[in-house]
Amino acid sequence: MTTMFEKIEYCLKYKNDIVFKFNIEQKSIKMINESLLPISLQNKPISYDLVKKFCSDRILMLNREYCKEILTACGVDDQTDVNICIVCKGLSFRDNYWISRTRSKEKWENVNLYQNEFSLSISRIALTGNMSEATIDNTIGDKIFTGELTSKGTRAKCYLRSNEKLYMVKNETRAEIMSEVITYYIAQALGIGCSKYEIRRVFDKECSVCEVLTSEDRELVPCRDVLSYYNTNVMAYDGDCYRTFMRLDPLNFIKMQILDYVTLNVDRNRDNFGLLVSHGKIIGLYPLFDHDSCFKGKSTDGKYFPTGLTFAQTLQLLKTEYEMYYAQLCNEIKRFRRMMKHKDFVEKIFLKCKTEEEYEGMIKRIAKL
Numbered sequence: 001m002t003t004m005f006e007k008i009e010y011c012l013k014y015k016n017d018i019v020f021k022f023n024i025e026q027k028s029i030k031m032i033n034e035s036l037l038p039i040s041l042q043n044k045p046i047s048y049d050l051v052k053k054f055c056s057d058r059i060l061m062l063n064r065e066y067c068k069e070i071l072t073a074c075g076v077d078d079q080t081d082v083n084i085c086i087v088c089k090g091l092s093f094r095d096n097y098w099i100s101r102t103r104s105k106e107k108w109e110n111v112n113l114y115q116n117e118f119s120l121s122i123s124r125i126a127l128t129g130n131m132s133e134a135t136i137d138n139t140i141g142d143k144i145f146t147g148e149l150t151s152k153g154t155r156a157k158c159y160l161r162s163n164e165k166l167y168m169v170k171n172e173t174r175a176e177i178m179s180e181v182i183t184y185y186i187a188q189a190l191g192i193g194c195s196k197y198e199i200r201r202v203f204d205k206e207c208s209v210c211e212v213l214t215s216e217d218r219e220l221v222p223c224r225d226v227l228s229y230y231n232t233n234v235m236a237y238d239g240d241c242y243r244t245f246m247r248l249d250p251l252n253f254i255k256m257q258i259l260d261y262v263t264l265n266v267d268r269n270r271d272n273f274g275l276l277v278s279h280g281k282i283i284g285l286y287p288l289f290d291h292d293s294c295f296k297g298k299s300t301d302g303k304y305f306p307t308g309l310t311f312a313q314t315l316q317l318l319k320t321e322y323e324m325y326y327a328q329l330c331n332e333i334k335r336f337r338r339m340m341k342h343k344d345f346v347e348k349i350f351l352k353c354k355t356e357e358e359y360e361g362m363i364k365r366i367a368k369l
Contacts, residue, residue: 009102010086012054015216016108019097022051024082038097040225055085057224058092058150065156065171066129070148073125088149093159093166093212095219095277113147113159114166114216122146123158127171128203152271153290159212160202166212169202176292177208182353183263183291189339190262191332192255193287213287220286222274223306235270237307237317248275249284250325254318256288258333260304261311262365264297268305295358300365315368333369340366 012019014036021030027048034046040057041050059081060067071079076087090099091113100106109115125131126148147159157170172180180197187194195210202209214220223241227233230240245253260268267290276286300312307314318326339345340363350359 010099011102012051012090013098013100013108015096020050021102022048024051024086038095038225039221040228042229043231051082053228054097055081055090057228058090059084060149060151061154064151064154066126069125069129069131070122073122073131074146074149076149084149088146090150091145091147092150093147093168093214094150094222095214096216111145112216113145116145118159118161119146120160122148123160124203126151126158127156127169127205127207129156155292156205167209168212169200169207169209170292171205171207172292174199174206177206178353179263179294179296180208180210180291182350183259183265183294185345185349186263186340187259187288189345190255190259190336192252192259193285194259194291195287195289197291208292210289213289217278219277220274221277221282222271224270224274226275227270233270235306235308237309237314237321242306245275245285246322246325248282250322251329252285254322254325254329256285257304257306257314257318258329258369259288260294260306261300261315262362262369263291263294264300264302264311264365265291265294266297266302267293270305273306295354295362337366337369 008025009021009023011021011032017036018032019036019038020032022028029046029048029051031046037050038054041054044050044053060070062079064070071084074087076084086099089111090097091111092098093113096108096112098108098111100111123146151157151159153170155170155172157168160167160169177197177199181199184194184196195213197208197210200207200209223235223245226244227235227241230244232239232241235241256268256273259265272290273288274286276283297311300315301310303309304311304314307317309317346359
C-alpha cells in the first residue's frame with residue numbers, strides 16, 4: 001500500500017543511478033551515492049538544503065521574458081523552485097541529472113531531452129509569448145517534456161529540433177545577433193572553441209540560432225557551479241575558482257579572456273562559460289557561447305567579471321602573473337593579428353556584421369596584445 005509520504009518522495013538521478021532521495025513534505029533527504037553529487041552540491045552538509053539549492057540553480061529566471069507564459073503553459077501553479085523542477089523533472093540541456101518519483105519505473109532513455117520529444121508548443125511560447133494559437137500540453141512531465149523551465153538567461157529563447165540536430169534560438173536585436181555571428185569568426189581566428197551563430201527568422205522573429213553542443217556524452221558545468229563548490233559567489237583572479245580554470249585549461253582560459261578583451265564582451269557572467277565534462281572527466285573549457293553583449297563595452301576601463309578587474313588590467317595580469325602561459329600563445333597571437341587585418345576577413349566577414357568604427361577600435365585593442 002502506497003502511503004501519502006511515499007507519493008511525495010522523489011530522487012535526484014544521474015542517468016539511471018540514484019544520487020539521493022528526498023521527501024518534500026518532511027523536508028528530508030537520504031544520500032545514496034555521494035560520489036555522483038553535482039559539483040555545485042559538493043563540499044556542503046547533507047541536508048534538504050541540497051534539494052533547494054539544486055532546484056534554485058536549475059530553473060528559469062523569474063525575470064526571463066515570457067516567464068509567466070511559460071509557467072502557465074506548463075501548468076505550473078506552485079511556483080516554488082522545487083515544484084518547478086519536479087514538474088519538468090529537472091531535465092536540462094546542460095547535463096544528465098534529473099528528478100523522478102522514487103517508485104517510478106521511468107528510465108533515462110525514455111525521458112532525456114536528447115533522445116525524446118519535447119514540446120514544440122512551449123518552445124513557441126518561450127520565444128514569442130503568444131499563447132493564442134498554441135496547443136497547450138497538459139502532459140509536461142508525463143509523456144512530453146520541455147527544457148524551457150531549466151534554461152538560464154532573461155531573453156526570449158527556446159530549443160528546437162531540426163534534421164536530428166538540436167538548436168537554441170534567441171530573439172535579439174540585429175546588432176546583438178551580428179555580435180553573436182562575428183564573435184564566432186574572431187574566436188576561430190584566435191583558435192578557441194566557440195558556438196557558431198546564424199541569423200534566421202523563427203516563428204516570425206529575427207533570431208540568433210546555434211547548435212546545442214551538449215549531449216549525453218558532453219556535459220556543461222557552468223562557472224556558477226564551480227563557484228558553489230568553493231562556497232563563494234565571487235570570481236576573482238586571486239580566488240580558488242579562477243585558479244581552478246587556470247589549472248585545468250590555462251591556454252584556452254587565457255584565450256577566452258583575450259577574446260572578451262578584443263570584443264569588449266561585458267557579459268561573461270558565471271552562467272556564460274564553464275567546463276566541458278565527458279564520461280565524468282573534465283576535458284577543459286567548454287566551447288564559448290552567448291556573445292550578444294560583445295562590442296557593447298565603451299572602453300577597456302570597463303569591469304570584467306572573471307577577474308573583477310578592468311579589461312585593461314586583466315590583459316596586464318595575463319602578461320605578468322601568467323607570463324609563462326601567455327608566452328606560449330605568442331605565435332598564435334601574431335597569427336591572430338595578421339588574420340584580423342586580412343582583407344578578406346575585413347570586407348567579407350567583419351564589415352558585414354559591424355561598422356568600420358568598431359573594426360578600428362578592435363584593431364587598436366589587438367595591437368596591445
